[in-house]
Amino acid sequence: MIGYVPGTSPLHRAHPYTPLAAAGAVLLSAFAVTTPASVGVIVLAAIALALVGGVLGRVARPAFVIALPTWLLLLVLHGLLGPEPFGLLGGVRISEPGFTRALVLGGRLTAILVAFLTVLAVVSPARLVEAMTARGVPFARMYLLVSTLTLVPRLRARAGQILEAQQCRGLALGGSPVARVAALGPLVLPLVLGALVEVDEQVLALDARGVTSGARRTSLDPPPDRAAERALRAGMAVVVIALFAARFAGAGL
Amino acid sequence: MSLVRLAGASFTYAGADAPALRDLTLEVGAGELVALAGPAGAGTTTLLLVAGGYAPRVIAGTLTGERTIAAQRPAIVFATPWTQLTGLCHTVHAEVAFGPASHGRPREVVLVAAERAMRQAQVDHLEGRDPATLSGGELQRVIVASALALEPDLLVLDDPAAELDPAAADGLYRLLREVAQAGAAILVATPDLERVAPVATRAMWLEGGRVVKDGAPAEVLA
Numbered sequence: 424m425i426g427y428v429p430g431t432s433p434l435h436r437a438h439p440y441t442p443l444a445a446a447g448a449v450l451l452s453a454f455a456v457t458t459p460a461s462v463g464v465i466v467l468a469a470i471a472l473a474l475v476g477g478v479l480g481r482v483a484r485p486a487f488v489i490a491l492p493t494w495l496l497l498l499v500l501h502g503l504l505g506p507e508p509f510g511l512l513g514g515v516r517i518s519e520p521g522f523t524r525a526l527v528l529g530g531r532l533t534a535i536l537v538a539f540l541t542v543l544a545v546v547s548p549a550r551l552v553e554a555m556t557a558r559g560v561p562f563a564r565m566y567l568l569v570s571t572l573t574l575v576p577r578l579r580a581r582a583g584q585i586l587e588a589q590q591c592r593g594l595a596l597g598g599s600p601v602a603r604v605a606a607l608g609p610l611v612l613p614l615v616l617g618a619l620v621e622v623d624e625q626v627l628a629l630d631a632r633g634v635t636s637g638a639r640r641t642s643l644d645p646p647p648d649r650a651a652e653r654a655l656r657a658g659m660a661v662v663v664i665a666l667f668a669a670r671f672a673g674a675g676l
Numbered sequence: 677m678s679l680v681r682l683a684g685a686s687f688t689y690a691g692a693d694a695p696a697l698r699d700l701t702l703e704v705g706a707g708e709l710v711a712l713a714g715p716a717g718a719g720t721t722t723l724l725l726v727a728g729g730y731a732p733r734v735i736a737g738t739l740t741g742e743r744t745i746a747a748q749r750p751a752i753v754f755a756t757p758w759t760q761l762t763g764l765c766h767t768v769h770a771e772v773a774f775g776p777a778s779h780g781r782p783r784e785v786v787l788v789a790a791e792r793a794m795r796q797a798q799v800d801h802l803e804g805r806d807p808a809t810l811s812g813g814e815l816q817r818v819i820v821a822s823a824l825a826l827e828p829d830l831l832v833l834d835d836p837a838a839e840l841d842p843a844a845a846d847g848l849y850r851l852l853r854e855v856a857q858a859g860a861a862i863l864v865a866t867p868d869l870e871r872v873a874p875v876a877t878r879a880m881w882l883e884g885g886r887v888v889k890d891g892a893p894a895e896v897l898a
Contacts, residue, residue, distance in 0.1 A: 547766060548764060548766070549764065549765055549766040549767070549770060552764045552765075556777075562778070566764070569763075569764055570763060570764075573763060577763070580808075621759050623735070624754060624756065624759035624760065625759055625760070625761075625763070626734060627730055627734050627735065627752065627754075628752075628754075628759065628760040628761070628762070629762060630730065630733075630734050631728075631730070631750070631751055631752045631775075631823070631826075632762065632774050632775035632778050632822065632826070633775050633776075633778035633779040633826070634778050636778060636779050636780070638778070638779050638780030639780050640777055640778050640780060641776075641777040641780055641781060641782065641783055641786055642777075642783075643770070643773055643777055643783055643786060643787070644770075
């Protein structure tokens with residue numbers, strides 16, 4: 424499940440910038456550290472974020488499905504085909520530096536995936552719009568961010584409708600892998616073409632609702648941004664800066 | 677007072693060989709409700725886009741002839757409500773309030789306008805619902821409310837009752853008459869001649885992008 428899941432967790436109730444800042448901190452921290460152990464800590468931090476949001480069960484599956492092929496590729500490329508020295512792991516000859524590299528890269532990917540899938544699950548697009556409106560963010564930037572966050576659920580809903588319609592017309596989805604791939608055509612084409620046609624009408628609808636008026640949008644229900652949350656976000660920024668400082672100072676994290 | 681005036685206007689969509697509107701002259705004033713009708717491809721939708729000021733500003737194409745739009749607050753409603761959602765609002769109330777909020781009107785003014793528009797379109801009982809969970813008819817009434825919340829002085833509608841049941845369609849046309857009587861200029865393209873004829877102040881029949889009849893609804897739409 425990718426997309427917003429209504430809830431009452433601390434992350435759901437938080438100002439939308441707080442979970443976004445947390446995910447941003449995970450992303451930057453993942454690149455600030457270079458050892459498997461440190462990356463493991465970042466992965467644990469991302470998992471903790473999902474736990475606090477009460478959405479770990481929801482984000483675990485898509486994170487696993489997306490990360491698994493990359494993990495396999497990394498382990499083969501770096502672990503099996505990496506440089507010397509070699510060692511044995513479960514009876515398989517692997518490159519030690521390559522395996523370490525695969526763990527670091529795979530860990531970074533996993534942490535980033537879990538953190539951002541958590542953000543998608545806990546940040547209501549409507550609250551994010553209100554928060555950004557209250558800060559005077561230009562509509563175009565706001566729309567770009569929020570429509571990106573809601574893209575997957577919208578495409579998924581549309582794909583479901585197309586799938587049902589095509590099945591009513593006799594599209595068979597089972598069979599061999601080749602038949603399954605062939606069945607993608609009648610799904611993907613209407614999905615893409617339909618989305619393009621809708622874009623035209625939605626641009627018109629948004630224009631008619633005044634988004635190009637040039638006026639500063641009125642925020643109707645801005646989410647509260649408590650001092651504690653602002654301090655938390657500042658704390659995250661300090662941690663990220665400290666991690667990069669440690670890395671460039673050769674701390675070996 | 678004339679809110680929209682076209683004189684010898686023609687419009688050709690970008691990439692099209694032939695104009696969709698040809699040499700069209702039209703003047704619509706405050707309080708008028710003009711019904712537009714014609715066979716498929718007659719140019720009624722294009723006329724709405726041109727008269728509302730959306731083509732060629734938003735919809736690419738070439739406009740020739742004269743166009744004067746004195747209306748300050750135009751609004752548009754299409755037949756397909758799901759493409760008119762902002763995609764940014766999780767409640768009907770937020771969706772309806774989106775337009776006036778985008779114009780930067782004060783919060784209290786936006787809220788009053790949204791509540792009045794929801795009552796007018798009879799969707800006030802849906803205000804807390806997610807628009808994505810509504811039926812086509814409910815959604816279309818929400819879109820009408822969203823347009824009314826802008827307090828338009830020019831309202832253009834393209835087949836606005838397509839998703840509505842007969843009772844809701846009757847209610848919509850009654851509402852349009854009230855909005856026109858309150859001073860707005862309304863252009864409505866519709867195949868629903870029986871419903872629009874009693875409420876329209878004037879009707880135009882288009883064919884091939886040209887006006888072939890213009891006059892009293894009872895005569896033009898008969």
